[in-house]
Amino acid sequence: MSSAPTLSRAQRAAFPPNWPARLALAALALYVVYACSVLDITWARFVEGFGHGSRLLSRVWPPNFAPDKLALLRAGMLESLQIAILATVIGVLVSLPLGLAAARNLVPVPLALASRGVIALFRTFHPVIVAILFVKAVGFGALAGMLALVVASLGFLSKLVAEAVEEMSMKPVEAVRATGASFLSVVIMSVLPQVMARFIGFSAYQLDANLRNSALVGLVGGGGIGATLFTAFQRFDYDFVLTIVLAVIALVMLGELISGWMRRLFQ
Amino acid sequence: MSTLQEPTPVYSWHRFSPAQRVVRSVFYILVLIAIVWSLESIEIIPEFLYDAPAQSIDLFARMWPIDWAWYPEVVQAALIETLHTATLGTILAVGLASAVALMCARNITRSLALNALGRFILVATRSVHAMVWALFFVALFGPGSLAGTLAIAVHSIGFTGKFLSEAIEEAKHGPIEALIAAGASRASILLKGYWPQVKPAFLSIVVFRWDINVRESAVLGLVGGGGLGMALDTALSNLYWDRAGLVLCVTFAVVIVTELLTIWIRGRII
Amino acid sequence: MTESAIEPCSGTLDHCPLVIRHLCKEYRAGQPVLKDISLSVAAHGTTAIVGPSGTGKSTLIRCINRLVDPTAGEILFRGEDLARLKGRALRAARRRIGMVFQEYNLVERLSVMENVLCGRLGYVRAWRAWLRRFPAADIERAFHLLDAVGLAHLARERADQLSGGQRQRVGIARALMQEPELLLADEPTSSLDPKTSVEIMELIRRRAGERNIPVIVNIHNVELARRFADRVIGMCNGEIVFDGAPRALDHAILSRIYGGEGWLE
Numbered sequence: 001m002s003s004a005p006t007l008s009r010a011q012r013a014a015f016p017p018n019w020p021a022r023l024a025l026a027a028l029a030l031y032v033v034y035a036c037s038v039l040d041i042t043w044a045r046f047v048e049g050f051g052h053g054s055r056l057l058s059r060v061w062p063p064n065f066a067p068d069k070l071a072l073l074r075a076g077m078l079e080s081l082q083i084a085i086l087a088t089v090i091g092v093l094v095s096l097p098l099g100l101a102a103a104r105n106l107v108p109v110p111l112a113l114a115s116r117g118v119i120a121l122f123r124t125f126h127p128v129i130v131a132i133l134f135v136k137a138v139g140f141g142a143l144a145g146m147l148a149l150v151v152a153s154l155g156f157l158s159k160l161v162a163e164a165v166e167e168m169s170m171k172p173v174e175a176v177r178a179t180g181a182s183f184l185s186v187v188i189m190s191v192l193p194q195v196m197a198r199f200i201g202f203s204a205y206q207l208d209a210n211l212r213n214s215a216l217v218g219l220v221g222g223g224g225i226g227a228t229l230f231t232a233f234q235r236f237d238y239d240f241v242l243t244i245v246l247a248v249i250a251l252v253m254l255g256e257l258i259s260g261w262m263r264r265l266f267q
Numbered sequence: 268m269s270t271l272q273e274p275t276p277v278y279s280w281h282r283f284s285p286a287q288r289v290v291r292s293v294f295y296i297l298v299l300i301a302i303v304w305s306l307e308s309i310e311i312i313p314e315f316l317y318d319a320p321a322q323s324i325d326l327f328a329r330m331w332p333i334d335w336a337w338y339p340e341v342v343q344a345a346l347i348e349t350l351h352t353a354t355l356g357t358i359l360a361v362g363l364a365s366a367v368a369l370m371c372a373r374n375i376t377r378s379l380a381l382n383a384l385g386r387f388i389l390v391a392t393r394s395v396h397a398m399v400w401a402l403f404f405v406a407l408f409g410p411g412s413l414a415g416t417l418a419i420a421v422h423s424i425g426f427t428g429k430f431l432s433e434a435i436e437e438a439k440h441g442p443i444e445a446l447i448a449a450g451a452s453r454a455s456i457l458l459k460g461y462w463p464q465v466k467p468a469f470l471s472i473v474v475f476r477w478d479i480n481v482r483e484s485a486v487l488g489l490v491g492g493g494g495l496g497m498a499l500d501t502a503l504s505n506l507y508w509d510r511a512g513l514v515l516c517v518t519f520a521v522v523i524v525t526e527l528l529t530i531w532i533r534g535r536i537i
Numbered sequence: 538m539t540e541s542a543i544e545p546c547s548g549t550l551d552h553c554p555l556v557i558r559h560l561c562k563e564y565r566a567g568q569p570v571l572k573d574i575s576l577s578v579a580a581h582g583t584t585a586i587v588g589p590s591g592t593g594k595s596t597l598i599r600c601i602n603r604l605v606d607p608t609a610g611e612i613l614f615r616g617e618d619l620a621r622l623k624g625r626a627l628r629a630a631r632r633r634i635g636m637v638f639q640e641y642n643l644v645e646r647l648s649v650m651e652n653v654l655c656g657r658l659g660y661v662r663a664w665r666a667w668l669r670r671f672p673a674a675d676i677e678r679a680f681h682l683l684d685a686v687g688l689a690h691l692a693r694e695r696a697d698q699l700s701g702g703q704r705q706r707v708g709i710a711r712a713l714m715q716e717p718e719l720l721l722a723d724e725p726t727s728s729l730d731p732k733t734s735v736e737i738m739e740l741i742r743r744r745a746g747e748r749n750i751p752v753i754v755n756i757h758n759v760e761l762a763r764r765f766a767d768r769v770i771g772m773c774n775g776e777i778v779f780d781g782a783p784r785a786l787d788h789a790i791l792s793r794i795y796g797g798e799g800w801l802e
Contacts, residue, residue, distance in 0.1 A: 032358060035351040039412040039493075049408035056407060082305035089302055124522050126486045128398065129515065132503070137323045139315040146309065175642035175708075178602055179715055180632025180659025188666045189655050193646045216396045219490065233402045245395055252394040265294060278677040280650050280692065282669040
C-alpha cells in the first residue's frame with residue numbers, strides 16, 4: 001500500500017504565475033518610461049499641444065470648398081489618380097516575370113538569388129526616399145512620383161509572386177514538362193493557374209496602396225495632391241487641408257470598391 | 268441515288284462563355300482607356316528623360332565618398348530617436364487599435380452604429396499616410412519626435428485594428444459559449460475566451476507592424492517628425508550629398524537589421 | 538496479348554523502339570538506385586515493372602523521359618540517345634512519350650478540356666496556350682479522347698471537382714493526346730480503390746493497344762500485373778531479377794523479387 005506523493009504548495013497551485021509574461025510586461029512598461037524620457041515626451045508638452053490644438057481645430061473646421069481651392073484639389077487629385085493607375089499597371093506587368101525569375105523551384109538558383117536581391121533593394125527604401133532620388137534624376141513632377149511608386153509596387157508584388165510560386169505544387173509542372181512543352185508553355189499552363197488567384201488579390205491591394213502613396217510622393221516633388229497638401233500646410237490653410245484629406249479618404253474607399261469588383265471578376 | 272450524310276458534329280470549345288468574354292473585354296478596354304488618359308496627362312519632358320542617366324551618375328558621384336564623420340555627430344542620435352519613435356508608436360498604436368478593433372468586431376459589439384464608426388476610424392487612419400499625420404502633429408506640437416511618435420501611432424491604428432478585428436471575428440464561438448454559460452463577466456470572457464485565441468495573430472501583427480514602422484519613422488523627419496528623416500532633410504537642404512548618402516546607408520542597414528530581427532522573433536516566439 | 542511480346546527483342550529498331558543499356562543512377566555518391574539496367578522493349582504490348590518500394594522502379598521510368606537525369610548509360614528511343622539530349626531536341630523527344638502519374642498531376646484549377654489540351658503543348662506555340670486558341674483539329678481530337686475515356690460530359694468541369702478515377706482518366710487522355718510512340722505509367726493505380734484500379738488498367742491497355750503504343754507501367758499490385766501485362770520485369774535493389782511472362786510469376790520468383798512474403802497484400 002503506497003500513498004500518493006505529497007506536492008509542495010507551489011506545485012499545487014492551479015495557475016502558476018506566468019513569470020516570462022510578467023517580466024515581459026514589466027520590461028515593456030519600463031521601456032515606455034525610458035523612451036519617453038529620451039524623446040523628451042512629457043505630459044506638459046502634451047497638454048500644451050492640446051491647448052494649441054483647440055485653437056487649431058477651429059481653423060480646420062469647416063472644410064474649405066471655395067471654387068479656386070476646388071479647382072486646385074481637382075487638378076491634384078487627377079494627377080495622383082493617374083500616377084496610381086500607371087504605377088499599378090506597370091508594376092503588375094513587370095512584377096510577374098520578375099517574381100517568376102525569383103522562384104528557386106522554377107529557375108536556376110543563381111538567377112533566383114540575383115532577382116531576390118533586386119527585389120529586396122526595391123523594398124528597402126521608403127517610396128518617399130525613392131521619389132527624392134527620382135526627382136533628382138528626371139526632374140520634378142508626376143514622372144518621378146510614378147517611377148517611385150513603380151519601384152515600391154515591384155518590391156511588394158514580386159516578392160509575393162516568388163513566395164506563391166515556391167509554395168505551389170510541382171506535380172502539375174512535372175506533368176506538363178513531360179509533354180515536351182517549352183518553358184513558357186509550362187509556366188502558362190501549370191504555374192500561372194496555381195498563382196493567378198492570389199496574384200489578383202495582391203494586385204488589388206497594390207492599387208489601393210498606390211492610391212494612398214500617390215498622395216505622398218508629392219510632398220517631395222513627385223506630383224499629385226501631395227504637393228497641394230504640403231503647400232496648404234505651409235500656408236496654414238488648415239481648412240483646405242481638411243478638404244484634401246477628406247478627398248483622399250474618399251478616393252481610397254472608391255479604390256477598395258473597384259478592387260473588390262476586380263477580384264470577383266477574375267475569380 | 269444519293270447517300271444521305273449525317274452532318275459532321277462541330278466540336279468547339281471556348282474557355283469563357285460569351286457573357287464572360289464581354290465582361291472581360293469591357294474591363295480590358297476600360298483599363299486601356301485609363302492608361303492612355305493617364306499617359307496623356309503626365310508630362311514627360313524628353314530633355315529630362317535623356318538627361319536622367321547623367322543625372323543619376325552625378326547623384327551617386329556626389330554621394331561618394333560618404334561622410335562617415337557625420338555619424339557620431341548627428342546620425343547616431345537620430346538613429347536612436349527613430350528606433351524609439353517606431354517602438355513607442357507601435358506600442359501606443361496597439362493599445363488604441365485593440366480598443367477600436369473591439370468596437371469593430373461584430374461578435375463583441377452588437378451596435379451597428381459603433382461597428383460603422385469603428386470601421387470609419389480604421390479606414391480614415393490608414394488612408395492618411397503617416398507623413399500627413401506628421402504634418403498635422405507638427406502643427407500641433409511643434410517639430411520633433413512627439414509629433415513623429417503620434418503620427419506613427421495614429422497611422423498604424425488602421426492596419427493593426429483591421430487585422431485584429433478580423434482575428435477576433437474568426438475566434439471560435441465554442442469556448443465563449445462555455446464561459447457565458449458558466450456566468451463569466453464580460454471582462455473575463457474577453458480575457459480568457461477571446462484573448463488566448465487571438466494571441467498568436469496578435470503577436471504576429473505587432474511584430475509585422477513594428478518592422479514597417481521602423482521604415483516609416485526613418486522618413487518622418489523630412490516633414491519635421493524627428494529622427495533620421497530630419498538628418499536627411501538637413502543634408503538635402505544644404506545639398507550635402509555625401510551626408511545624405513550616409514543617412515541612406517544607415518537607413519538601409521537599420522531596415523535590414525530590423526527585418527532579420529523580425530524573422531528571428533517570428534521563429535522563436537510565434 | 539501475343540507470345541512474341543515476351544521474347545526479348547532483337548534486330549531492327551522497328552521491333553525495339555526502346556533499348557536501355559547499362560543505365561545507372563545515383564542520387565548520392567556511392568548509393569546507386571539503379572545498377573546497370575539493360576532491357577529492350579518491343580513495339581507493342583504492356584510491360585509491367587514490379588518490385589518493393591524504393592527499388593528504383595519509379596526512377597527507371599522517370600529516366601526514360603528524363604524527368605530524372607541518369608548518371609550513366611544509354612536510353613535509345615528509335616535510335617536517339619535520350620540521355621544525351623538537351624533543350625529543343627529533348628522536348629521534341631518528350632512529346633513522343635506520354636506519361637500517366639500516380640497522383641494524376643492535373644492542373645487543378647483548369648478545366649478537364651484544358652488539362653487534356655496540355656498534351657498538345659509540345660506541338661503548339663506558347664501564345665496559343667496563353668489565349669487557349671488551339672487548332673480545331675486538336676479540339677476535335679480532345680473530344681474524341683474524352684469520349685474514349687468516358688468523360689465527354691465533364692469537359693468543362695474544373696479538374697478538382699472530379700473523383701480520383703475520373704482524374705486518372707483525364708491523365709490518360711492527356712497522355713494519348715500527344716499521339717505518343719510510347720506510354721509510361723508510374724504507379725497509375727496506387728491512389729485508387731481496387732475496382733477503379735482494374736478499370737484504369739483496362740482502359741490503358743485497351744486504348745494503347747488500339748493505337749499500337751507500347752506501354753511500360755510501374756505497378757506494385759502483383760495481381761494487376763499478372764492480369765494486364767504481357768511481360769513482367771521484376772526489380773530488386775536496383776537490379777532486374779526477373780524478366781518473363783506473367784504466368785511464370787510463381788511463389789519462388791516473387792519471394793526473390795520482394796525478399797520474403799512482402800508481395801502478399
